[in-house]
Structures are given as C-alpha cells and as structure tokens.
Amino acid sequence: MFDPALATCLDRLPTTESGEHPLVHHGFEVYSLLLHFFGEQPQSVSTAAVMHDLVEERVITPGELTIDFDDETVGLVLALTRRNTESYTDYIIRVSYNRDATRIKICDLIHKMRMDRLEELSTYNVARQRKYAKALDRLWGALVRVDIVE
Secondary structure (H helix, E strand, O other): OOOOHHHHHHHOOOOOOOOOOHHHHHHHHHHHHHHHHHOOOOHHHHHHHHHOOOOOOOOOOHHHHHHHOOHHHHHHHHHOOOOOOOOHHHHHHHHOOOHHHHHHHHHHHHHHOOHHHOOOOOHHHHHHHHHHHHHHHHHHHHHHHHHHHO
C-alpha cells in the first residue's frame, strides 16, 4: 500500500505542542479521499498522496526524497509542489497534465474545502474557498477529458 520509507520520512516531521502531525493527518485524509473517489492506487500514488505537501512546506527536500523513494513517487510529489515562481493558476494547469497528480490534487482540495476545518468564515476564507472551487473545476474537467480520450 505505502512505500516502507514513508514511516522514516514521517518520523522527521515537526509536531504541534500536543504531539500531533497536522501535515500527516491532512496527507492521510487526502489518501482516504483518493481511495473513496478513485479506488485502490499503486504504491507510488498512495505514498505521494500522503506526502504531497512535504516539499512545499519545506519538511523534506527534493534531494532527500530521491534517497528514500522511487522515481515515480518523487515525480508525483514534485508535480504536486508549487514552484516559487508559479502563479496558482499556472500551478493548477501544470498539475492537470499529470493524471495521478490531478487525482491527488482533487482530493487535496476537497479536504481543504471542508467547512468544518475553518475556525471562522472570514473574507479571506471565502476568497480561498472560491479559489479552490475554481481549481477543482479545472482539475475535474482535465480529468474527464483525459478519461474520454483514453
């Protein structure tokens, strides 16, 4: 199901004062949604779903990834990592060209859009929800187009 190196990687994650790993929890929620919407996935996809935020959040470097994980897992994590020079729209477009990354990002956005995760319904949070909804629409559209062609 997961790459055995995942446990080693997750042990290095920062924790909150209560000992929780927020990025790990989010990653496993994304993995759970991936199973729900798309069924069982190859090990590389499952592992990348759990780890998708780790490079962007600077928990692990791309070089460290290549030491412990296969090329497919590393490629997916990097495909899901927004580059410093990229606009959010360009990032979503780039992700949409990779079917597995698109599926993971769809699940990531669905989890991030859960209203029970918000402490308050601020103007910022409403704007962020709109941004995520637009990205989700684009990614679903890309996935449907790919599935029709295949």
